[in-house]
Amino acid sequence: MVLGNYKQAIAARSTDPEILRKSQDGGIVTQLFAYALDAGIIDGAIVAGQSEEPFKPEPMVATTREELLAARGTRYAISPNMSLIKEVTRSYGLDKVGVVGTPCQMQALRKGQLYPIGLRDVADKIALAVGIFCMENFPYQGILQLVEDHGATALENVSKLDIGKGKFWIYTERGATVQLPLKVTHKYEQPGCHVCLDYVANLADISTGSVGTPDGWSTVFVRSGKGDDIWAKAIAAGAFETKPIDSVKPGLELVTKLANDKVTKNQKYLESRATEYGVGKALRNPYI
Amino acid sequence: MGILESLKTLLFGKHDVGGGKQDEKPGSAKAEKPADVSIGKKASIIKEPKEEKPVADKITVGHVHMSGCTGCLVSFADNYEGLLTILDKYADLVYCLTLADVRHIPEMDVALVEGSVCISDHLSVEEIIETRKNAKIVVALGGCACYGNITRFCRGGQQNQPQHESYLPIGDLIDVDVYIPGCAPTPQQIRNVCVMAYLLLKGNDEQKALAGAYLTPLMNLAKAGTQACGCDIMTQGINQGLCMGCGSCAAACPVRAITMQYGKPQIERDMCIKCGACYAQCPRSFFSFDVVNQYEGIMEAIDAAMEP
Numbered sequence: 001m002v003l004g005n006y007k008q009a010i011a012a013r014s015t016d017p018e019i020l021r022k023s024q025d026g027g028i029v030t031q032l033f034a035y036a037l038d039a040g041i042i043d044g045a046i047v048a049g050q051s052e053e054p055f056k057p058e059p060m061v062a063t064t065r066e067e068l069l070a071a072r073g074t075r076y077a078i079s080p081n082m083s084l085i086k087e088v089t090r091s092y093g094l095d096k097v098g099v100v101g102t103p104c105q106m107q108a109l110r111k112g113q114l115y116p117i118g119l120r121d122v123a124d125k126i127a128l129a130v131g132i133f134c135m136e137n138f139p140y141q142g143i144l145q146l147v148e149d150h151g152a153t154a155l156e157n158v159s160k161l162d163i164g165k166g167k168f169w170i171y172t173e174r175g176a177t178v179q180l181p182l183k184v185t186h187k188y189e190q191p192g193c194h195v196c197l198d199y200v201a202n203l204a205d206i207s208t209g210s211v212g213t214p215d216g217w218s219t220v221f222v223r224s225g226k227g228d229d230i231w232a233k234a235i236a237a238g239a240f241e242t243k244p245i246d247s248v249k250p251g252l253e254l255v256t257k258l259a260n261d262k263v264t265k266n267q268k269y270l271e272s273r274a275t276e277y278g279v280g281k282a283l284r285n286p287y288i
Numbered sequence: 289m290g291i292l293e294s295l296k297t298l299l300f301g302k303h304d305v306g307g308g309k310q311d312e313k314p315g316s317a318k319a320e321k322p323a324d325v326s327i328g329k330k331a332s333i334i335k336e337p338k339e340e341k342p343v344a345d346k347i348t349v350g351h352v353h354m355s356g357c358t359g360c361l362v363s364f365a366d367n368y369e370g371l372l373t374i375l376d377k378y379a380d381l382v383y384c385l386t387l388a389d390v391r392h393i394p395e396m397d398v399a400l401v402e403g404s405v406c407i408s409d410h411l412s413v414e415e416i417i418e419t420r421k422n423a424k425i426v427v428a429l430g431g432c433a434c435y436g437n438i439t440r441f442c443r444g445g446q447q448n449q450p451q452h453e454s455y456l457p458i459g460d461l462i463d464v465d466v467y468i469p470g471c472a473p474t475p476q477q478i479r480n481v482c483v484m485a486y487l488l489l490k491g492n493d494e495q496k497a498l499a500g501a502y503l504t505p506l507m508n509l510a511k512a513g514t515q516a517c518g519c520d521i522m523t524q525g526i527n528q529g530l531c532m533g534c535g536s537c538a539a540a541c542p543v544r545a546i547t548m549q550y551g552k553p554q555i556e557r558d559m560c561i562k563c564g565a566c567y568a569q570c571p572r573s574f575f576s577f578d579v580v581n582q583y584e585g586i587m588e589a590i591d592a593a594m595e596p
Contacts, residue, residue: 059548102534114587115568118470118539192533
């Protein structure tokens, strides 16, 4: 159950060379939104765009293909995409909203749809929620520390950041590569990630991530009825090249392993919060 | 019957609304002392608006107005035709400012209480106590009833009741069962609670279990106390090591007191009106996998329930 409910799991990548040129992996999120925008399924999407500071993401509303393309790629820092979920239906005026987010942001979204305490007229305007796999996230200052201090690289010279194969990778514009063992990154993770029990965005319509598939491809879980419908249309429109998930290495086995690792570790931490902090005191448990 | 027609009927009863002498200029008739009205034979001014009840098993709901701005009631009404569906199928409105012609708080299944209680006004105190006595479930509707909200800032001196300076959330005077925080609470949240309250009281076992699970976090909020502030995001979220920077609080804040700075909420505490929306919206304030994992089914069920 660590992989959540899904109707199908596929290895996929975008068929659009322009999207793939600067995408993190298979360009799934950008391609899905570009297709959905084209087909009128969404009016626009909340994405993690690029702010003025290098590799600092900022939630943005993309209503054109150009704006979507500008937001390609992963930025390993917190992008509070949910902060725009009401505004996108107001000053941006969208009736059919796309949103991309980490597993916790998908949880926030679904809670917000079921308990719209401060989200008036938002719940029924969510047309497509795309989740991304996530082990943990860093505050921007943590990324700064990792890249500039540990990696001895100026952030403005970095062309791509990546986490994979057990390492944190820094690629520079001039072709240098710096790798940091994940061990040094752990202390910069934000604490809120350590109570998270979701690795593969179980509550998204469609969730995707690099783990499980070869370089340049992504693993895709199609989860909800809405997601299934949109995925089928996107395939019919030729937006994606796909392979059966069991035909690729390392496949779902690795996804399951990592998901298990994360959930087990964090479950343990949650339990320790109830007993190991203070005497007869417990830290608050967010899950009821 | 069109929506407009049914609203008219709802508001004015089934009699001629537009009739009467409209052309008469004000002041043209000579003022006369009205004759005494004999109440002995119970002459009815309004022709009894007898409602036909297609569903016998409705719950009874009342809206109790304490010191609030009526924004919560407007928000309830902002379900538009959904309000009519609720009143047609699930709930009889037995007590409500403007919408129901009833003077004293009757017995009812669910009381939606809007506003805080002015303890300088004995009638308000009596009414909130009466509400608790007469209602099976008391729902604090909106920030004022739950947490005091903007009335927390009252210091008296306002016209025309300058002596009214002490306002308390209803939970400081009576036991409250369910909170719906927010200023104003959203039409969809009120709708969801109405449908779930109906299922809890009238549904089958499965529906009762679901409604119970859905309402539990809102009941827990009611148990947790009568104080709320943007600070809760810090004290109960960030301080407890639970914030992951999703931005829900910033989206929920009705006065835009919360912005996200470097991925974490920055709260302008002087702007905060203490409505409790930010903390209740936070996915790390309460989150039930049992409920949220079924989001697709629940949302479909609510949509189906709201079919006219």
